Amino acid sequence: MAVDDKHISYRIYLVAVFIFVMAIAIVVKLTNIQWVEGNYYRKLAKQRTVRNFVIPANKGNIYSADGSLLATSIPNYEIRFDSKAPKEENFEKYIKPLSDSLAVIFDRPSGYYQNELRRARNNKNRYYLIARKLSYTDYVRVKGFPLFNLGAFKGGIIVEQETVRKHPIGKIAERTIGYDRIDPVTGVEVGKGIEWAFKSYLNGKDGKILKQKIAKGQWKPIRDLNEVDPIDGYDVISTIDVFIQDIAHHALLKQLQDYEADHGCVVVMETETGHIKAISNLGRQEDGSYTETINYAVAESHEPGSTFKLVDLMAILEDKVADTSTVYDSNGGVIKYYGRAVRDSHTGGYGKISLARGFELSSNTVMVQAVYDNYKNNPTKFVNHIRSFGLDKPLGLHFKGEGRPIIPHPGDKIWSGISLPWMAFGYSVSVTPMQTLAFYNSVANNGVMVRPQFVSEIKEWNKTIKKFDTEVINPRICSPETLKKVRAVLGNVVKKGTASKLYSKDFPMAGKTGTAMVNYNKAGREGMYYASSFVGYFPADHPKYSCIVVVHKPNTAMNNYYGADVAGPVFKRIAQKIFTDAPSTNKIKRLDLKITKQENSYNKFDVESNKKPKLIPNLKGMPGMDAIALLENLGLKVKVNGVGKVKKQSLQAGESISKNATIVLELS
Template sequence: MSKFNNKKIIPRYNVLVFLMLLTAILVVGKALYIMTAGRTYWMEVAAQQKKDNVPVTPVRGNILSCNGELMASSLPEFKIYLDFNAMKEAGNDTAFIDSLDIITKGLNKIFPERKASRFKKDLMVGFRQESRHWPIWQGRIDYNTFKEVQSLPVFHLSKYRSGFHWDEFNARRRPFGSLAQRTVGDMFGAKDTARCGLELSYDKILRGTNGIIHRRKVRNKYLNIVDTPPVDGADIITTIDVGMQDLAERALIKELKEINGKVGVAVVMEASTGDVKAIVNLDRGSDGVYREVKNHAVSDLLEPGSVFKTASLMTILDDEFVDTTYTIATGNGIWDMYGRQMRDHNWNRGGYGNLMLPWTLKYSSNIGVSRLIDKFYHKNPEDFVQGIYDLGLATDFKIPIVGYAPAKIRMPRKNSHGQYVNWSATALPWMSIGYETQIPPISVLAFYNAIANNGKMMRPRFVKQIVKGNEILLDNKPQVVKEQIAKEKTIAAIQRILQEVVSEGLGKNAGSEKFPVAGKTGTAQMSKGTLGYKSGETNYLLSFAGYFPADEPKYSCIVCIQKSGLPASGGGMCGPVFRDIAEGIMAQSLKLDVKDSRTPGSVLIPSAKKGNLLAADYVLNALGINVNGGWGGVYPFGEPIWGTVVSNRRSITLRQEKPSNSHLVPDVHGMGARDAVYIMEKRGLKTRILGRGMVLEQSIGAGTRIKKGMVCTLKLG
């Protein structure tokens, strides 16, 4: 007989099996719960415990002017959040509730557009939901604002104790605003990706290489472990000169507003190198404001009009069919060309009659130029087009800006029977005066620049170097496209004629009394595609292309304006813009010594504005001016010392003033813009500048208590 009592033992086993089965059911149930209802929570926990292969964005490289001034730079921006769960785990939830009123009032001061009560309501919603990623503010904020928020109660603790955390972005900023915007380029802010200009063309170089990290929790702390460090982007140094760019933009906008132009383009190129020193592209918006929307200078394929006539005459001179003494009849200003009427601009005043070759360009005679070309090239138009190709007008410059389109100049073609398949009898006469072709402004300018450079054609250069720290990664030297676009005697002849176009012909408005200018005007009707040239209101492309100073060329420039209706004149409307740009650039390049203006009997005491006395003292001593109460000019930099300047016929006295209360609006009357803006913004005031010179008026009176968000307008004169 067994010594085990089955009746007693079996029930015990049954209980054990039942408990094990129940435990198994609970485990399976818990697993199902975690996989379904609790999945989101545990995924967040897992994400905090470990993150594999998380990309780390590098700092995007800068875009600089030719003088090293920042034109585009990356600055940190932040989106800020609260992790209420982490806050509670650290035991700081009570402190948060106790400090909530102070926190929300602080947020209201930082973001005055939202009330403190609204902040309190929003934060309490996140607190009750125990959100791990609750946004404090919806938009991005700059570094200074971020530090202000981080200094608030509770938020100033570490992110694991306060729950205050953030996402950091590299925001793109242009210190010079819209200057050369379409050339420098833009970024899609939300995606941090390039959209146009050099930003897009050199995106890979500027962007750098992403790094890789993973995140682990070690001893109750989260550590970011770097697997591959990020490689910051390189900087690119452009050929753009900020001073010239600003000058060209202001001159063009002034003319566009006066004539109600639709589109304006101005490009300045250095003759010897092909460096693009300024490039302006302006479109008139529906609100009447001119903005950079499209890079017309490199992408617009338009019929150039009369600026093309220079190339036509150079071709016939280079082929030696004629010389500059050749005379052509233009009649009474209307000439029949194979069934179509060719007109000169003065046809209603009887035309020009007989013209020598240089005068066909000086007067921009359509009939004169087209008859010359047709007479010698009608039977072999391909010889003329090949001559235009040899001049470099059809060159593909491979410009590194997205949207660039090379010129399109049609070459005549014959079929097997010797008949032209893409050519008509009128094609050559009209091509010779700037129609039947499509050439972007940058290509026209490169051609005129080659004339200024004695026949050597340079590739338009936008980027000089790619650098990283002190290392030059790429030195982009000036590139010669064609050593000689024409014979030396042809270049010399056309240089002389282009100078006479300005001094004696239709380009007088582009001339300057200070130095000689050479160039050519252009006025062309713009085609409306299948609708032709005369459907409704006529649109015109006005232009002037040339170089200065004509006797020793340093820069070439093209100005193009698109407008509707009459009056429309390339010389009368683009010429003044060219002149203003040329005179402004030449004035900037002058190097004068104040000592040269002295005579034994002269008294040379300049006027000085009130403001930073250290800066005034440094400049005055450098000029050799007797200064009383100064520092001998030995402190050009440092913390400013404010005061007034009193001058007489022989000396200048500097008088320090005790600074006013930093919480009150200062008195900046009589200061220059630089000092006035500095002292205003140092006290937290935003400023707007109207005019030039010294401050005559300030919209907020001196002594007014400063409040956050105040904007003071300073009127200068």
């Protein structure tokens, strides 16, 4: 019996020691958690229940050169309700007036909202959805409703904001204004436009707001104020002119549709400044429609064909190895180099003609002979001219995805015996339409080559942050003597050359046609197609604008794919529409002269108009851009949703205008 008692005592001691050790371990662990690792666990707990969320800054607007809105950020708001936040007395006191207010703005019965809000409170719903996609004006109204005006903690209102980018003029120039796109074939990001290139100015700085986790992965703001307020981005003033852009876009679109072409581009540039006034890039979709896809004018480098012959003429005249009057035999329209034939588009050739006439008629045989005969012993000299013209390197535009030119050089792997003659009529080389335009623009600009420019200014409201001045790439692309001859020949191309169908005695234009066979590899299918182009400037005597049009893969079943017939009419329509439709400007002398009768009449009107209160006008049916201009002149801030004409306005017609008030327009 004593032995059994002794064994029991040992067991009790053993258990006691074990419990004591466990207690010590627990105390040690708790001490470690509390004091040694306490900061870590407190930080971890806070991260899981309280977190900083980013408040995206509003992007700056993008404006056209004439002040039209091209891209803007529209804030959308989502309102939710934390039904557990309000005290019972406040909830019961304000539920009916809150429901009445919600019923008015969202067009539902007050009883519906009373039932929904009570159900949310009974279910302890801390994230009940009130409304989505509210405009700023509606958000402010809802925030001021009974109960909600007590704030997040007392009133239970939860506000979520997102920013949506809108293009008020629709798809026109959307590719240049900017959006993100991955080329489906190459997987490469293709030129993102102004939005991407100037994002450091447009994006602003994001803010922060502290939120607490409530339930089911939902978060609500801890306080009404932000931890860090977002700073809006600057506005970007582009060089685009909406009037010219509209003309260029629709002229190109019509021609693509008429010729069932695969894609095309058009660019209009102001001669002296290099400002791009219009750019359109349209590609055919599977349903036969055309839309802005790839920035072909900037990104697509390909063999230009006959528009490259200006390089031949300018190099030859600069080196004085031949003159415009030098005669060449077109050899029946066929001439061979290393067993490969160079042919004229005109069967039988043109007989014996001058170099100038060969250029005007775009004779391949004449231009190739002129280059090959004079540079075959020193092809590097000819290639160096191309480099001096700046055609061997990208223009250095702000846009991502600018196409890279290809200019063979003696000694390169791609150089061969036919490289020189083939380069003479625009093959074995590759340049972008924008490069070709910059080169021709230098002829129009008295020999000064300027960099194409898409943005003129960065602004914060009316304050200029940065100006972009005209950049000169080459101050003298050739001698004045060469320039004079080249301009005369380019004028004759339209008067009596391949582009004679474009000639108008009342409106002189100058330029060069081009028709090239282009290799393509689309969706794994290789082949050849025609690319028709025209590049030049207008008016020919005093150039104001230069322009290039390129149409890829016109339907050859129509038996017409030449640059003069496919691309030329687009150029002509743009040139003539700009100068016939644009409002005329008359110079008025003695602007400082005051007429007493007019001054008295104006002062009387000014006094009378100031007596009357300013009222909100009825804007329904008015074009969006006109409405914006009218409202801003009245001192109002304007927010726009959609494109087209005004169908709804947040401030009703006849209301008095409050200082710094904001009006929201919904466009059809």
